[in-house]
Amino acid sequence: MNIENHRESGDKITIERSSFEFGHENTRTLPIEKEKYVISDLEAQSSPAKSEVSSESGNETSSIVTVGTRGRLQASMWDDMIFKMVFLLSCTIASFGTMLAKSVQEVFVNYAAENFESQYAVSSIFLVACSVSAAVNANYWKVEEEFPRILLFVFHMVFYAVGSVIKGTATNMCVLILGASIAESSISALSLGLTFFLSDFAATSGQFWKPFFIMVQLSPTIVVSWVVGDITAALSDDFAWGLTMWAFIVPLTYLPVALCMIHMYLRARSCENWASLDVSARDKFHSIFQYLNYCFWHFNIIGGCLLPLAFCCLLVPFTAIQVSWSSANFLVPFIIGLFLVPLFFVWESSVLKNNSTISTDMLKSRKLLTLACSQALCGILEMAERVLLFPFLIVAFSQSEKSAARIANLMSFFSFLFGSIAYLVSDLTGFFRFFILSGGIIMQLGFGVSIYFRGILSNSVSGIIGMIVILGFGYGLIRYPLQAYVDIKAQNIYMLQSISSSTFQLGKAIGAAISGGIKTQVLKRNISKKLTSGTDISMAYKTPFRFIEVFNSDTLRSKAIRHAFKDVQVVVAIVCVCIGAGNVLLSMAMKDSPTQLITKIFSFKKRKMLMKYVRWTWYFWGGLFLIVFLAFYLITLIYMCLFLSRVTPWVFGDYSQFPNVWVLAVESLMNALNQTH
Known part of the structure; x- marks a missing residue:
């Protein structure tokens, strides 16, 4: 692996990898294109395999994540x-x-x-x-x-x-x-x-x-x-x-x-x-x-x-x-x-x-x-x-x-x-x-x-x-x-x-x-x-x-x-x-x-507008789904009451009479509305 440069900024290490060649006898060399890795200390601690690279001052070392290097080579x-x-x-x-x-x-x-x-x-x-x-x-x-x-x-x-x-x-x-x-x-x-x-x-x-x-x-x-x-x-x-x-x-x-x-x-x-x-x-x-x-x-x-x-x-x-x-x-x-x-x-x-x-x-x-x-x-x-x-x-x-x-x-x-x-x-x-x-x-x-x-x-x-x-x-x-x-x-x-x-x-x-x-x-x-x-x-x-x-x-x-x-x-x-x-x-x-x-298709300004559009679209659909969600929970509560009325009759009375209770409640509500008018 060839590391051209690396720099530290806070708790992150940015590493630019210029080349990584897998040599193989009687076969062609397999290069991997230049990549940039941003590796946090958290990822470095949890990596299965690590290699050490000294910093420019020579006093500090940093861990480079090489997860699955053997597997990717195979x-x-x-x-x-x-x-x-x-x-x-x-x-x-x-x-x-x-x-x-x-x-x-x-x-x-x-x-x-x-x-x-x-x-x-x-x-x-x-x-x-x-x-x-x-x-x-x-x-x-x-x-x-x-x-x-x-x-x-x-x-x-x-x-x-x-x-x-x-x-x-x-x-x-x-x-x-x-x-x-x-x-x-x-x-x-x-x-x-x-x-x-x-x-x-x-x-x-x-x-x-x-x-x-x-x-x-x-x-x-x-x-x-x-x-x-x-x-x-x-x-x-x-x-x-x-x-x-x-x-x-x-x-x-x-x-x-x-x-x-x-x-x-x-x-x-x-x-x-x-x-x-x-x-x-x-x-x-x-x-x-x-x-x-x-x-x-x-x-x-x-x-x-x-x-x-x-x-x-x-x-x-x-x-x-x-x-x-x-x-x-x-x-x-x-x-x-x-x-x-x-x-x-x-x-x-x-x-x-x-x-x-x-x-x-x-x-x-x-x-x-x-x-x-x-x-x-x-x-x-x-x-x-x-x-x-x-x-x-x-x-x-x-x-x-x-x-x-x-x-x-x-x-x-x-x-x-x-x-x-x-x-x-x-x-x-x-x-x-x-x-x-x-x-x-x-x-x-x-x-x-x-x-x-x-x-x-x-x-x-x-x-x-x-x-x-x-x-x-x-x-x-x-x-x-x-x-x-x-x-x-x-x-x-x-x-x-x-x-x-x-x-x-x-x-x-x-x-x-x-x-x-x-x-x-x-x-x-x-x-x-x-x-x-x-x-x-x-x-x-x-x-x-x-x-x-x-x-x-x-x-x-x-x-x-x-x-x-x-x-x-x-x-x-x-x-x-x-x-x-x-x-x-x-x-x-x-x-x-x-x-x-998304980054290549849209410039920074357009990408910012896109994210704003996505965010407000998400708010709209989220609010709509929330309304449906609450209505659905109300229906679920009704069915749960129906079930409980059958399992524990002392809560609502006889299950066969349960629909009549709702009819009486609706009729009472209609009578109350008529009296107000």
């Missing part, structure tokens, strides 16, 4: 169009296998839990698995810089195969949760590692290739959303094989990517720069014990264990069992979780100052905070809506397995259709707030529609599908611009992507806890109220699929359990409406970052 080895297309095709195959495995296993986990007569606790499986995945992803950017990528890929593929086998051959719920946790954390780390490699390709390629490398991981959604129904219907008789077969299918789909990575690695090793870049911390230590001690502190092993333990102890008691709040089965793990949460923050802030997952200075970054909170909210809303959708469609709407699996995956399909367009626009212009605000409002509308169509007043499957389409539209307008929000002006791209993935997984864990807690605490009580005496309530609660098959001809019993499931879904939708308001508020805290395209 990516530059495949600079030709043919190589890029081969790599894109390989990544598409790997992403297709990953998404198909996740979608199919989400369906068969319901049947596995019912096989153990614990279908009510299926949310606990997703809760624990997502909590472990969040802990793995939080510090994965450090692991990525220390070990070769191909070694990590092989390691995670082996563990995913082991987790899938454990999950498919489980004999009780504890073993099933263990297998799901191993498999989910491994496949999540595989996807994150592939995201890092695609980011390296996007950084070394031109603007034309960038959207392809960023969106390739989500493009298989178009096919997966439709074929998942056929696969689940074909394997419905043997759910254990439906969980186990991915132990060799997913590693096979990652084989082309692994071969590409091996070829890039072999070509990069012959470069002159590789010897200086392929430096590991293990070279600094004389014994294996010193190196293991370094890994223990650097990778934050204790923090990675405290995080999932705290979440599981706090949230699992709400989802796994229906107990009294004062019983020991609930209080003991809950109190342990309350103790572990402050212990985790003390460990991160005081004990582990230099190697903490998120430093105190990073918490002052508005970009990082808004990104993490938005990703967490997206995870909460997605999982709260999705985790109970398949059994809800089977039980409450008598859908077939094929139809229910397809409907449950429609949200991903429509989010990709609309979100890909939003990503392109936000990536080219640097405007995010409008998309995220619009997506938050549209998701609120979708959950409001679901309050009606998921309730007992509707039996329309078309209404459920329309609700999912609306939710997918809003979800795509939030999630995909957030990815562009990570990419634009991000020097520490690995760290941001790891934190983004980790907070999204934490949000999914909280969403699973919300859905599971509502189902566990509400469903059994509703079933006992609606079913006639002499009916086995435990069968309807623990094995609802089997109950529907046995009592399908009994209209009264089938109707009772369907209404009980619909009541649970209405409560979940109301909670999602309340949580979804956070996306609207977070959109106002984000900052738009006009890109070079």
Whole structure:
């Protein structure tokens, strides 16, 4: 690397890089054009790899961020169009296998839990698995810089195969949760590692290739959303094989990517720069014990264990069992979780100052905070809506397995259709707030529609599908611009992507806890109220699929359990409406970052006028959306009152008389107006 000059101004260091050449034997030199980097101390502290450059006075040194230098060197080895297309095709195959495995296993986990007569606790499986995945992803950017990528890929593929086998051959719920946790954390780390490699390709390629490398991981959604129904219907008789077969299918789909990575690695090793870049911390230590001690502190092993333990102890008691709040089965793990949460923050802030997952200075970054909170909210809303959708469609709407699996995956399909367009626009212009605000409002509308169509007043499957389409539209307008929000002006791209993935997984864990807690605490009580005496309530609660098959001809019993499931879904939708308001508020805290395209097209004066126009347009649409938002909340409040009048008749009286109360109120108001005239 050739540094021509650098200067210090306050807490920032501006570095002009004149040339960066990757020498390669028997190949042409690959120059990278002159770039200017503005690196703050925050980014320098959080960079995975650093190099020291002395100042002119010779008394001070400054850190230069070289995030992903080895990865970008390997990516530059495949600079030709043919190589890029081969790599894109390989990544598409790997992403297709990953998404198909996740979608199919989400369906068969319901049947596995019912096989153990614990279908009510299926949310606990997703809760624990997502909590472990969040802990793995939080510090994965450090692991990525220390070990070769191909070694990590092989390691995670082996563990995913082991987790899938454990999950498919489980004999009780504890073993099933263990297998799901191993498999989910491994496949999540595989996807994150592939995201890092695609980011390296996007950084070394031109603007034309960038959207392809960023969106390739989500493009298989178009096919997966439709074929998942056929696969689940074909394997419905043997759910254990439906969980186990991915132990060799997913590693096979990652084989082309692994071969590409091996070829890039072999070509990069012959470069002159590789010897200086392929430096590991293990070279600094004389014994294996010193190196293991370094890994223990650097990778934050204790923090990675405290995080999932705290979440599981706090949230699992709400989802796994229906107990009294004062019983020991609930209080003991809950109190342990309350103790572990402050212990985790003390460990991160005081004990582990230099190697903490998120430093105190990073918490002052508005970009990082808004990104993490938005990703967490997206995870909460997605999982709260999705985790109970398949059994809800089977039980409450008598859908077939094929139809229910397809409907449950429609949200991903429509989010990709609309979100890909939003990503392109936000990536080219640097405007995010409008998309995220619009997506938050549209998701609120979708959950409001679901309050009606998921309730007992509707039996329309078309209404459920329309609700999912609306939710997918809003979800795509939030999630995909957030990815562009990570990419634009991000020097520490690995760290941001790891934190983004980790907070999204934490949000999914909280969403699973919300859905599971509502189902566990509400469903059994509703079933006992609606079913006639002499009916086995435990069968309807623990094995609802089997109950529907046995009592399908009994209209009264089938109707009772369907209404009980619909009541649970209405409560979940109301909670999602309340949580979804956070996306609207977070959109106002984000900052738009006009890109070079906007800078080149418009002069400073025109750009200032454009930003003023955008700001006032945003105020106009924000005010309009706020009015719609308040009206929507009023409608939601009315529906909530309708629901509460049915659950607690002493509040409003008999539910059947509730509409008459509104009629009497309107008539009284009209009489009062007539008397005033």
